[in-house]
Amino acid sequence: MSKEISLGGFLRSQGISRRAFLGFCSTLASAMTIPSGMIEVMAKTLEQTRRPAVIWLSFQECTGCTESLLRSHAPSIESLIFDFISLDYHHTLQAASGSAAERAREETMHRHAGEYLVLVDGSVPKIRHYSTIAGVSNLDMLVETAAGAAAILAVGTCSAYGGLPKANPNPTQALSIGEIIKDKPIVNIPGCPPIPLAITGVIAYYLTMGSLPPLDHLGRPLAFFGENIHDRCYRRPFYDRGLFAESFDDEGARKGWCLYKLGCKAPETYNACAHVKWNQGTSFPIQSGHGCIGCSEPDFWDRGGIYTSTPQGRFDSELSLTLAASLGVVVGAGAAVLARRKKHRVEQELADEASAPESQTST
Amino acid sequence: MTLLDYARGPVIQAALVIMIAGIIWRLLGVLVLTRAADLSRPRDAFGNFKGYRTVFSRAWPSSEFLTATRYQTVMAYVFHLATLVVVIGIVPHIEFIQGLTGASWPGLPNGVGVACGIIALASLVALIMRRLTKPAVYCSTWGDYFAWFVVAMPLVTGLMAFAHLGPRYETLLALHILAAALFFAWFPFGKLMHAFWFVFSRAQSGIAYARKGVQI
């Protein structure tokens, strides 16, 4: 692909009409709470955008984030934008391999120093030799590549928060990008995998506005992660009425009742699944009958079982309660024995006092 | 570890251990103490039976005291019943209890739970207002106010969590669990133990009075 081609030209060469592109821009604008008056400006800016330099680094990951973006049913504008921007360096997608591939990364770093975007999927093992690319550890490659970056997008829960590789006992001592890079603007786009629109949305926002979108306290774009899935869930009326599926094949499940008792983590999860949905708005996990697993939240692997519901305690209740009862019996029995001894002593003292004057008078 | 993970993990676990160990400790410590035999001749042959009956008959004030105590008696009943419905009726609580014991039962719709929660809180406020406005009647100690606080907090935070008032839901849920943990941990050591003591203290006074021939 020529580096001079604009995004608009590229999309048209792929058969995307301007009308469809404007539709995409308005979806994006509404998702990212950009005023509707800005849609035209946004479309124009995006259309004229020249290919931005992007380096995509893949570390301890499963490639699910890339797959999520690329393997949609029909080539979406999201995936095409992704194609458009991401070809400088990407293990999975680039044609080059070995030292030629590494040269491409180094060339981009030099030619676009201070301007290129770094997208990262996967966490980084602190124990360097657990994951290397072309003999370079993930940690060193990240630090080296991030040095000249304009901004970093941590794509997927693994790069944003450590994800599955960081799950207890975290054998590789996996770290998130934010734990390593402290001096660059970082946007976390978590999810296992993240919603494709959230990835392209952040990129489109950056290309249009020249800055990163507003973020929440976990570094996620508020436009996609500002709302609780439970608050946007179409099963919510069943939750409010107290109608719950008790198992995956009972009447409640067939009638589409709330999945709260089956461990749905949506009440503590922030993501756009319930309204943006997946596969071009076809469905999302709760709609297909499985509760949310909370994949866009830090450490979701270690926050209780997938089928443990939100309010249930996260501890071994049988052991704790048995221990508590035994402790109570021991301490209670001890207290009772001490109290009885004291009582007898007092009784004895009173009896002694009562008998003392008698013995005095008798002598 | 987030505040929620901390609250529904080690904090609530420790609070439950303290509560159960504390209750058994206090019950055993007091009940194992025997009283010296009363050598007097009982004036009422059915004294013991009548004494035990007091556990139930004292559930409502006797007519002489009714006018003076109606307000707090009614409020206390409203509070206890509404709280009971909230504690065992709403689904998140049933889920918590099920996680702990395995027992489960059908829950109430959220609207009923919220209504009962509001009623419970309103009656609790009505009770503290009376206590504050009639210091001579109550001779309150800090323990009275603290007991009120540890009961009010789970209600306030629970209602806030449901209504999504203030901080994010998971933070409110964590605060609610922390408030419940404070309640559990304090339960054996303050006035809240009346949940157990009322049976023994009523029976004890009933038996003592009945033995002496007092009309009860």
Ligand code: SF4
């Ligand atoms: S299915 Fe999950 S997100 Fe939907 S209402 Fe029930 S608990 Fe909330």
